Amino acid sequence: MKKIVIEALGSPEKQARCVDAADPAAPGAGEVSVRILAAPINPADLLQIEGRYGVRPPLPYTPGHEGAGRIEAVGPDVQGLAVGDLVLPGVFGTWCERIVCKAAGVTRLPPDTDPLQAAMLRANPGSAWAMLDAIPALAAGDWVIQNAGNSAVAGFVHRLAARRGVRTIAVVRRAEALAAAKASGATLAVVDDHERGRDDALQAAVAEAVGAFETAAGEPPAPGGQPRIRGALDAIGGRATARLARCLHDGGVVINYGLLSGEDCSIRPHELVFRGVRLEGFWLSSWFRGAGAQRIRTMYDELAELMRSGTISAPIAATYRFERIAEALAHSAQGGRDGKILLVGED
Ligand SMILES: NC(=O)c1ccc[n+]([C@@H]2O[C@H](COP(=O)([O-])OP(=O)(O)OC[C@H]3O[C@@H](n4cnc5c(N)ncnc54)[C@H](OP(=O)(O)O)[C@@H]3O)[C@@H](O)[C@H]2O)c1
Structure with a gap:
């Protein structure tokens, strides 16, 4: 063989x-x-x-x-x-x-x-499922933002979040990837074009896109003008972590699960100290060790059926x-x- x-x-x-x-x-x-x-x-x-x-x-x-x-x-x-x-x-x-x-x-x-x-089925859908589960108090109508927004993991996050009524913002690094991110189920997709702009350009673009979406849906403006972005999933590290963290609602969590940039995660003390944002890591192998056999089986039974039916791919x-x-x-x-x-x- x-x-x-x-x-x-x-x-x-x-x-x-x-x-x-x-x-x-x-x-x-x-x-x-x-x-x-x-x-x-x-x-x-x-x-x-x-x-x-x-x-x-x-x-x-x-x-x-x-x-x-x-x-x-x-x-x-x-x-x-x-x-x-x-x-x-x-x-x-x-x-x-x-x-x-x-x-x-x-x-x-x-x-x-x-x-x-x-x-x-095993790695990426499992990670998407477990990371959504790790965002505290995530409820229907809330938002989750993630970079590498056209990746396979991101696509699974979009579909699984939508099943819970959670909206998603896919951040991509090039404009040509916007269509793929939307096609994979993201509610909104934005380009992180920090190289041409300031480090807070993503925050402004996201706030504007979420505001326009909620206004078009007839929803009242978010209290304090802060979109309810409860979780940020970071596959990149480096300054990309900081740019996602800036988009979060006070008390939100950044979950770093990848090292695509090869750089250490960076985050402003402003987020950590004054806004109660937390930075955590996620590794599916560690999650398996803590989850218990029954929870793992329940997760994969659900994911297998969603994959069989074509709901996730x-x-x-x-x-x-x-x-x-x-x-x-x-x-x-x-x-x-x-x-x-x-x-x-x-x-
Ligand atoms: N922690 C865990 O347990 C766990 C489990 C599963 C996956 N992961 C991680 O999840 C991430 C995505 O995996 P995947 O299988 O979904 O990936 P994938 O489908 O192969 O897609 C790769 C993605 O990474 C982007 N990318 C590649 N190099 C980059 C860089 N230097 N800077 C910024 N973006 C970059 C690509 O953007 P372009 O399309 O623009 O090239 C694309 O969006 C990986 O980091 C992987 O290690 C972690």
């Missing part, structure tokens, strides 16, 4: 190689063998190959935090899973054609789920077979993509 191997940390395009490897042994007791149909290239995978992620697997390793596949063989003492089932294997190392994993960690999906979308820019890993990584490294890059196997 084909699998991707990382033997040294560094640039993903240089370090990732596709090798021919023996198929894994038949599944043992309590295990299943899964043929991987699709596995996305996520920013987390790239950070990990570069050595900048929260976990460093021992070398050599096969990357891949998520993916979807079909069960090919079932070991003894496995209940509720059968050959042919579409599943999430629930283990690390999905950038390979076959994987043997513990049945207990496998999630069975409705058979009519799109396998390409299913491959992206992420755009796909291209798919590549495992042996074309170098092209896939080069494509994923391009800014301005119009969707995710997935590695795919045979169905």
Whole structure:
């Protein structure tokens, strides 16, 4: 079978190689063998190959935090899973054609789920769901703002927030991404063109857009002129964190969950001291540890059904077979993509 191997940390395009490897042994007791149909290239995978992620697997390793596949063989003492089932294997190392994993960690999906979308169910929708849940007192009619507003995570936030009656503001870094952000369900989309303006330009643009939206909806002006933006989701860091924080209502929370700029989060003392804004971090791996099995299952049951019905999805820019890993990584490294890059196997 084909699998991707990382033997040294560094640039993903240089370090990732596709090798021919023996198929894994038949599944043992309590295990299943899964043929991987699709596995996305996520920013987390790239950070990990570069050595900048929260976990460093021992070398050599096969990357891949998520993916979807079909069960090919079932070991003894496995209940509720059968050959042919579409599943999430629930283990690390999905950038390979076959994987043997513990049945207990496998999630069975409705058979009519799109396998390409299913491959992206675990990380980004899970993060969107859990981050919305982490914004205190978020209620219908409130707003959530986020940067990287045309990313896959952002799209899931838009759809999940809308189901709670929460409105969303997608902040993008280029005007061409506005349409994609709106198409993914954002209530409003604005460009953060700070390079040409002052650091408070985003705050002014957001206040104006929210005011115009609420006026058009016949709603009274926000008390004190402050839009009810309760949460800000920051995937970028650096000054981008500060620009989002300025948009928040007093007492709001900035949740940093990504390091796309590679810079330390920056935030004005004015927000922290005088306006009671808080800065927190979010990592899905930590959230899993604290959430408990029942809450995790409830979340993924809900997300799986929303994905099956097409209510939530992420755009796909291209798919590549495992042996074309170098092209896939080069494509994923391009800014301005119009969707995710997935590695795919045979169905
Ligand atoms: N903490 C967690 O548990 C967790 C879980 C899942 C995801 N994440 C994070 O969520 C973020 C989005 O992931 P995704 O899979 O949704 O991404 P994606 O769909 O691959 O989209 C990437 C996004 O990042 C933007 N971007 C790329 N480089 C940037 C830079 N240097 N400055 C500003 N924006 C930049 C892109 O903008 P353009 O279109 O303009 O290029 C695009 O909006 C990543 O940071 C990822 O690590 C974190």
